[in-house]
Amino acid sequence: MVRNFLKIIIITSLLLLTSCERLIESSTILAGNQKFKSGDYQGSIIDYLTGLDSQTNRDYFYYNLGNVYSSLGESPSAFAVWNMANGDSNSSLKFSLLYNKGYLEFQEGNYELAYNHFKQALLLMPSSIKAKINLELSLNKMSAATYNQAPDSVKNSGDIGATDETKRILEYVRQKEAMTWGLNYQEEELENDW
Template structure:
């Protein structure tokens, strides 16, 4: 989740530094990202939809892409996979490689959560094609491939040979969940830090 909001904030910084005209929808994207951070998802969706509309009217496709990406992030937080997929399809050919990589990555996350490990692996590969240094995509690709192997063994009725490493295999299976929890904890810590700094101001 931090990756998504960070991507949005970098974009906004570039918009303001370049003096471009899409500042108004960019501010809406920032507001949507902050609302999402506060878990005010209705407000976040409203801000992203408004930014998307203004970007379309102003013929600013790059701003529109970031508004779409913001909507995807909110839908995924709420486990609204179908809504997220519909939005993701619109940004697979985005101008930004970060957005393209993020779109394929999120397709992979959805497939993984549904237990479609082979499909998830193909999505994570596409994410890496657009952004080869994505650690999250590499980790999730490995997890997907591991689960695909497990499914193959189960479907053929073969007995899997364990070399006393059942604990390690269990750890590998939970890496994905730990990454998700880590992202949630980062958001909580950022919120707590913001709350503490506002108290200190008084």
């Protein structure tokens, strides 16, 4: 009985200390996210547009609204809304913005722009495997496009320009990661061996 009373006092005091505006913003984001996940894109757009009046979470509302437009196949609208989101105050949000822009650019066939977005995203979060994979895919598409547009004399010589340097760096990173993963696996194997 006393424990329940203490829980109620603690919860009530926490609610009183937080502003009602933040609770409303958080509930609007959660409601919009839930509608987006369930496929109610119009409902999520309404929630996100309602939340744009917010001063503290405006970037999150822009980010989520851009995701809805991207899912609907409205690329120009998605880019326009994502560009309104600053994201400078939150590196995780900035990474997500850059990653999503890169992904959409890749889908549109703009491989160089996608490469640049993934590269900037990796500068913020170098451990992202998804961004590394997409960076490499963008690079491969750029190399293939450069190779296909090159004159036959260049194709026969095998010289496709500056992308060889980047490929060599990516191959080096891939080998280093494989060595690290191999060492971790061998250590686990030895520990479990006895």
